[in-house]
Amino acid sequence: MNAVRNNDRWRWLTAGAVAVSLLAFLLLIVLLGWQGLRYFWPQPVTLFTVQQPVGSTKLLGEIAQQQTVSRQQLVASGAELPANLPENVTRYLIKTGNRDFSEADFHTVIDSEITGREQPGEVIALQRRSGGMAYGWFDGLLENGQPLVASNMMRALQQRIKQTRERQAQADNIRRVSMARLNSELEQLALQQRQLQQSKQYTAQAESIHQADSAELQRQFARKADQLSGLNSESESTVLILRDAQGQQHQLPLSQILAAWYPNAMSTGEKWQHFLHQLWHFVSDSPGDSSGDGGVFPAIFGTVLMVLLMSVVVMPLGVVAAIWLHEYAGNGLITRLVRIAVVNLAGVPSIVYGVFGLGFFVWLVGGSLDKLFFADSLPDPTFGTPGLLWASLTLALLTLPVVIVATEEGLSRIPKSLRQGSLALGATQAETLWHVTLPLAIPAMLTGLILAVARAAGETAPLMLVGVVKMVPELPVDAVFPYLHLDRKFMHLGFQIYDLAFQSPNTQADRPLVFATALLLVTIILALNLLAMALRHRLRERYRRLMNS
Structure with a gap:
């Protein structure tokens, strides 16, 4: 009776943990969606008449933020306040745009300074390739x-x-x-x-x-x-x-x-x-003169292409290493040391992999390739410089322990009776591995791939050393032979988020794009994972009967 109760407690605890995790993920999606997608919704433009010490002025723009603050907070900020100001006032952050011919494209005013406001129907909003938004009246062409x-x-x-x-x-x-x-x-x-x-x-x-x-x-x-x-x-x-x-x-x-x-x-x-037109422009167009202007299609393309190349490299290496450890290496000292090394590699900070990729892949391997095959192009490097190939290999090395551990756990769950039955029927160990063991371990391999994709797609620190840049003049794929240019630098959504959040000269204007880009990155990772999960489920159902026989 006590065992049943303890089992029920653990079952409820597990269900609660799963529910909390799902709720946290949903809240994350809602936060990113609300903060990011509202940027593409057309906001009303208000004409404010503001009374300032130097006289009355007019501000035309969108209300980007509105909050209630106390008088003490305004005094602490150093603002000059009138004597009759109430204890709590409303402070507005107004996005006025026109940054190329005005002092700033954001202004802060409090409601006591506003003497009039209206929303003229003839006000026009212009989205530009550079310089941000522009607001005003259309006087002709x-x-x-x-x-x-x-x-x-x-x-x-x-x-x-x-x-x-x-x-x-x-x-x-x-x-x-x-x-x-x-x-x-x-x-x-x-x-x-x-x-x-x-x-x-x-x-x-x-x-x-x-x-x-x-x-x-x-x-x-x-x-x-x-x-x-x-x-x-x-x-x-x-x-x-x-x-x-x-x-x-x-x-x-x-x-x-x-x-x-x-x-x-x-x-x-x-x-x-x-809204739909702006959303499509965001995901399909190229960036403008700065990261906050234009779209993010090159970053989407670079992220997906890098993940696909990384998967092509890491899956064969990880599966072969797991097969050797589980099927051939035995349980000797060397095997135990290799397993300890694999587990420790999974905990190494990602920036260390970036430094290793820069030193080994870019400078050593890439420099050697340039001397052997592209000597006529030197001193201009071809492969001896950060690029798509080295970024993919660096992330493949970073995610290799995940694939090895997941594949080896899948191999360990296969009943020994299946191997023994295959060997008893006259099959060799290689034939047993190819026709019996590996098909049953495919779901575990895909689990490792899912974990690898989830980690690799979100990495930013190592990519800054081995190939990702803020802006590229051309995609890694074009109509010029050999069509796929592995030596080119590329854009990445993770680095785009970092650049918009910390390196943008106008962080306040680009803040909604940080949330929108983060939502897009999460959506891409989720789509890739769902695709791998669907394939894993299909293969698991296909071999379920063989596992139970």
Whole structure:
């Protein structure tokens, strides 16, 4: 009876721990979602009339934060307060934007200083590639210096923004594909020339062929450069005139504007449409001139690609090591020492792996590869510099103990009778391992993979040493042979979060993007884990009958 009671107590304790863990995870998702997704919802823009010691001024912007503070807190902050100020006041943090032609894009005011507020329906909000948001009144368009006249100026603005983005997409395609391919061919041509000169086979005929090929490639490159310059000039030809709260007009190139909308005049349906459009822009577009502007698609691509490459490396190594430890090594002193080393490696700080990856993979292995295969490119390194390959190998080494331990535990749960039955029927040890043991251990292998992906996708410290950067001009995958460029640096969502939270020059404006990027990283890790869990469940059900027989 006491055993049953104790068993029930442990069962309830386990269920409570699981429930608390799930609740904590759900609260984390709700917090990240609320703080991050509301950034993409169109907020109303308010025009405040503020009474200050120097006189009355106007502020136009969104209410980013609102809180009740005491008089003592304001006195402690050093603020000048009127004598009739009540004990508790409301303090507003107003996001005024326009950081490129105003003092700051955030202002703090208290409700006693506000003498008037309104939400004009004709106020326009502009999302820009650099400089953050801009708020004001739309006073017209200039095309090649001449005023643009249209019956519906807002519709004309939206059409011009769409046309400008199409031109920028064409220019980006020319720069990333056509000009990158021509650059690669010119580099290969120069490399062939150096090789022929070193081998003393650079004859007059070879020189003539080289000059003709080089001239043709340079002609094609010049044509693409002219086409790119023309597209950029067309993109810069249209300018938007924005009038701020003080009545001053400013000219903003349409090439810097991503979207424009009237936040105070939008219906609920238009707000949802705008929300979905902004969310899609965030996950599908490239970053702007700073991390807080534009989208995070290169970081998403780099994170997923790095995790996939890491998985391709760590799974075979971890499984082979676990098979050797469990099936062949026995229980001698060396085996025990190896197991102790594996367990200790799991507790090594990740930054130590980053230092090791920089010294061993980048400098030693990468430098040796450059001397052997890319000597003609030196002193410019090819693989002797941080890149995608070394980052993947470093994380594979970091997560290797997790895969080894999980796979070995799966092998230990397989009944010995299955091995003995296979051997009794005439199968060799290798055949038994391949056809009986490994299929039954696949769910455990996938458990190790799930744990490895969860840890590797969230690591940031080692990646800062072996390949991740704040901004990259091109993705590791493109249309230029060999298509997958393992030597290139890449962007990562974890480093994006770090950069936005601690390195951004405008942390207050980028704070919602920290939560949005964190939510995106958690979602990607969860999606990868769910995919592996579904595969594990399917394989476990497939071999359940064999386990019970």
